Amino acid sequence: MDFNVNSPFLFVMVGIVIAFVLAQSVYFLVRAIKRAKELGIAKEIVSKTISSAAIFTIAPAVAILVGVATLSKSLGIALPWLRLSVIGSLSYESIAANSALEALGLNTATQITDASAFATVLSVMTLGIAVGLIFVPLLTKKIQGGIKAIEKSDKKWGEILNNSMFLGMISAFLGYVFCDVSGAFSGDFVGLIPVLVMAVSAVVMAICGLCATKVKSMKWMNDYALPISLVCGMAAAIPITSWLS
Amino acid sequence: MKKEKLTYLESVHRDGRIWGIALCLVILLFPIAVCLVFKTVPQWNALLKGALAVMPMYWAVGIVEMFTYIPMLGAGGAYLSFVTGNISNLKLPCAIDAMERANVKASSEEGEIISTISIAVSSIVTTIIIIIGVILIAPLTPVLESEVLTPAFEQMLPALFGGLAVVFVSKNAKLSIAPIILMLVLFIFVPALDKSTVGIMVPVGVLFTIAVARIMYKKGLI
Numbered sequence: 207m208d209f210n211v212n213s214p215f216l217f218v219m220v221g222i223v224i225a226f227v228l229a230q231s232v233y234f235l236v237r238a239i240k241r242a243k244e245l246g247i248a249k250e251i252v253s254k255t256i257s258s259a260a261i262f263t264i265a266p267a268v269a270i271l272v273g274v275a276t277l278s279k280s281l282g283i284a285l286p287w288l289r290l291s292v293i294g295s296l297s298y299e300s301i302a303a304n305s306a307l308e309a310l311g312l313n314t315a316t317q318i319t320d321a322s323a324f325a326t327v328l329s330v331m332t333l334g335i336a337v338g339l340i341f342v343p344l345l346t347k348k349i350q351g352g353i354k355a356i357e358k359s360d361k362k363w364g365e366i367l368n369n370s371m372f373l374g375m376i377s378a379f380l381g382y383v384f385c386d387v388s389g390a391f392s393g394d395f396v397g398l399i400p401v402l403v404m405a406v407s408a409v410v411m412a413i414c415g416l417c418a419t420k421v422k423s424m425k426w427m428n429d430y431a432l433p434i435s436l437v438c439g440m441a442a443a444i445p446i447t448s449w450l451s
Numbered sequence: 452m453k454k455e456k457l458t459y460l461e462s463v464h465r466d467g468r469i470w471g472i473a474l475c476l477v478i479l480l481f482p483i484a485v486c487l488v489f490k491t492v493p494q495w496n497a498l499l500k501g502a503l504a505v506m507p508m509y510w511a512v513g514i515v516e517m518f519t520y521i522p523m524l525g526a527g528g529a530y531l532s533f534v535t536g537n538i539s540n541l542k543l544p545c546a547i548d549a550m551e552r553a554n555v556k557a558s559s560e561e562g563e564i565i566s567t568i569s570i571a572v573s574s575i576v577t578t579i580i581i582i583i584g585v586i587l588i589a590p591l592t593p594v595l596e597s598e599v600l601t602p603a604f605e606q607m608l609p610a611l612f613g614g615l616a617v618v619f620v621s622k623n624a625k626l627s628i629a630p631i632i633l634m635l636v637l638f639i640f641v642p643a644l645d646k647s648t649v650g651i652m653v654p655v656g657v658l659f660t661i662a663v664a665r666i667m668y669k670k671g672l673i
Contacts, residue, residue, distance in 0.1 A: 207488055207489060207490075209489045209491070215488055216485070219481060219484060219485075222477075223477055223478065223481065224578060224582075226473075226474060226477060227474065227534055227535060227574070227578065228574075228575065228578050230470045230474065230530075230531065230534065231531055231535070231571045231574040231575050231578075232571070232575065233466070233470070234463075234466075234467075234527050234530070234531055234567055234571050235567070235568060235571035235572065235575070237462075237463075237466075237527075237567075238527060238564045238567040238568045238571065239568065241459050241560075241564055242564045242565075242568070245560065245561065245564070247553075247561060247564065247565075251553050251565075252568065254552070254553075255549045255552075255553060255565055255568050255569050255572075256568060256569075256572050258548070258549065258552070258569075259545050259549055259568070259569040259570075259572040259573050259576075260572050260573075260576045262544075262545055262548065262573070263541065263545065263572070263573040263576040263577055263580075264576070264580065265607070266537070266540060266541045266577075266607060266611070267541075267576060267577040267580040267581065268580065268584075268595075268604075269604045269607045270537060270541075270577065270580075270581065271580065271581060271584040271591070271595060272595045272596065272604050274581060274584060274585065274588070275584075275588060275591065275592045275595045275596060276596070278588065278592075283585055283588055287581060287582075287585045288481075290536075290537075290581060291535070291577070291578050291581050292474075292478065292534065292535060292536060293478065293533070293534060293535070293536045294536045294537075295536050295537045295538070295539070295540060296537065296540065297647070297650075298509065301505065301647075302501075302505045302509075305500075305501045305504035305505050306497065306498075306501035308501075308504075309496075309497040309498075309500035309501040309504070310494065310497045310501075321485075321489035321490075321491040322491045322492060322493060322494055323494065323497075324485070324489075325482060325485050325486050325489070325491055325492065325493040326493040326494045326497050326498050326501065327501075328481070328482045328485055329482045329493045329498050329502075330498060330501035330502050330505065332478065332479060332481065332482055333502050333506060334502065334505035334506050334509050334510075335505075335509055335513065336475075336478075336479065337509070337510045337513035337514060337517075338513050338516070338517060338533040339471070339474070339475045339478060339479070339533065339534070340475055341513075341514070341517060342471055342517060342521070342529060342530065342533040342534075343467065343468040343471030343472050343475065343530070344468075345517060345521070346464065346467060346468075346517075346521055346526055346529050346530060347464045347468075347526070349517070349518060349521045349522060350460075350464075350521065350522070350525075350526050350529075353522045353558060354558070357558050362668075363665075363668055364558055365556060365558075366626075366664050366668055366673060367661060367664065368522070368523070368556060368557050368558055369619075369622075369623050369626065369664075370626065370657070370660040370661045370663075370664040371519070371522060371523050371657050371660070371661065372523060372547055372619055373619055373620075373623055373626060373627050373630060373660050374630055374653070374656035374657030374658070374659065374660035374661065375519070375523070375539070375543070375653050375656060375657060376612060376615055376616050376619050376620070377627065377630035377631045377633070377634045377656045377660065378634055378649060378652040378653045378655065378656035378657075379539075379608060379612040379616075379649060379653075380612060380616055380631055380634060380635070381631075381633075381634025381635050381637060381638035381639075381644075381649075381652065381656075382608070382634075382638060382646060382649040382652070383608075383609045383612065383613075384635055384638050384639050385638040385639070385644060385645055385646060386645075387639060388639055388640075399602070399606065400606055400608075400609035401609070403606040403609040403610050403613065404609040404610070404612065404613035404616075405613065406610075406613070407609065407610045407611070407612075407613030407614045408613040408614060408616060408617045410614065411613065411614035411615075411617040411618065412617050415617070415618075428552065429552060431614065432544070432548045432611075432614050432615065435610070435613065435614030435617075436607075436610050436611050436614060437610075438610075439606065439609065439610025439611070439613055439614070440603040440604070440606060440607060440610045441603060442610075443602045443603045443605070443606035443609075443610065444599060444600070444602050444603055446602075447602035447605075447606075448602075
């Protein structure tokens with residue numbers, strides 16, 4: 207078969223893999239809903255979880271789509287479609303594709319015309335992040351078992367341990383937001399953009415929380431506070447960036 | 452012989468393993484299928500060079516991420532997230548938010564269920580949005596890459612974690628002080644720590660917070 211980055215064969219293959227992944231999500235979703243019913247979890251909680259997860263996902267998913275559009279210039283549409291729907295992350299796929307293209311003496315702006323170069327990039331992107339794919343099925347039960355054992359021996363510490371993990375992750379991302387602020391001392395204010403965006407998002411979240419608790423008719427806001435603060439923060443990034451850069 | 456009935460969690464592990472191994476094979480076989488159909492082989496030198504540039508770091512981070520994220524995601528959430536990807540920027544915040552609103556703990560069976568539902572829905576919605584985007588890629592690309600919208604997409608993580616931090620920091624004020632100060636000092640004053648290193652710093656933040664929490668717990672401060 208003649209090679210083309212947008213060959214129908216690639217779309218069929220990618221379509222099959224994505225259908226498989228979609229089927230896995232649907233399978234786990236149906237089972238979890240059934241179990242929720244058995245455990246007597248209120249139907250309202252389940253439907254609110256579904257609707258707010260769906261709404262929250264829209265903005266990050268569109269950001270992921272930007273990655274597909276960027277990578278499609280060199281890799282065609284099928285491969286970025288696969289890579290950004292399965293396993294990888296927005297940042298990883300761009301870095302892995304760049305490393306492979308550089309090793310081939312190519313770049314992200316030029317379309318690959320050679321099947322061998324395409325197979326090379328695809329192999330690097332697959333191997334680079336295969337660790338989770340290989341080890342998660344083998345280790346998840348053991349890791350979960352360890353956590354359960356800790357919680358069984360001391361319930362309060364188990365809860366604190368859980369909160370600590372969430373806080374540890376959030377604090378790392380808060381640090382990341384401030385990583386370029388020192389430039390402000392030498393007159394470069396670009397590093398303040400993420401800080402101000404984060405501040406806007408935090409203020410919006412606090413307002414949503416206050417509205418949801420103080421105003422009865424705005425209780426619904428509690429379910430959508432995170433997507434609202436996310437979208438407001440992202441929207442605020444537009445004027446903040448043009449102001450500071 | 453009568454078969455013993457599996458608990459929900461045991462069956463999640465059994466099914467998660469079956470799906471995970473099947474998907475692992477499908478994804479790893481994809482490059483081989485491309486080579487067979489187009490009658491080609493990868494350029495081995497470039498493959499080695501490219502793989503060496505990404506594998507050491509991403510395999511090391513990947514292993515640490517498994518130990519960090521799996522306890523937070525729950526079993527079902529972990530099996531789904533490590534296949535569908537975008538964990539720290541989408542799946543985990545989505546699950547944390549859902550569990551927080553439903554007032555359930557990640558370690559309980561209720562938490563396991565709420566986390567799985569939110570991550571499954573998030574995966575399905577992401578896949579559908581990307582499918583729509585791929586179909587409309589030609590008219591959408593100029594919009595997605597427009598100068599006006601670029602800053603919004605670039606600042607997604609600060610916008611996401613600003614909101615999430617308010618919820619968690621306000622509920623765990625005492626415990627949050629030390630890890631936040633540590634991360635701010637590290638990211639501001641260590642030049643080697645930039646935007647690309649946040650993945651490595653998440654496990655550092657988690658381990659440090661657990662250590663601080665343990666000391667505070669033992670001293671009766673939390």
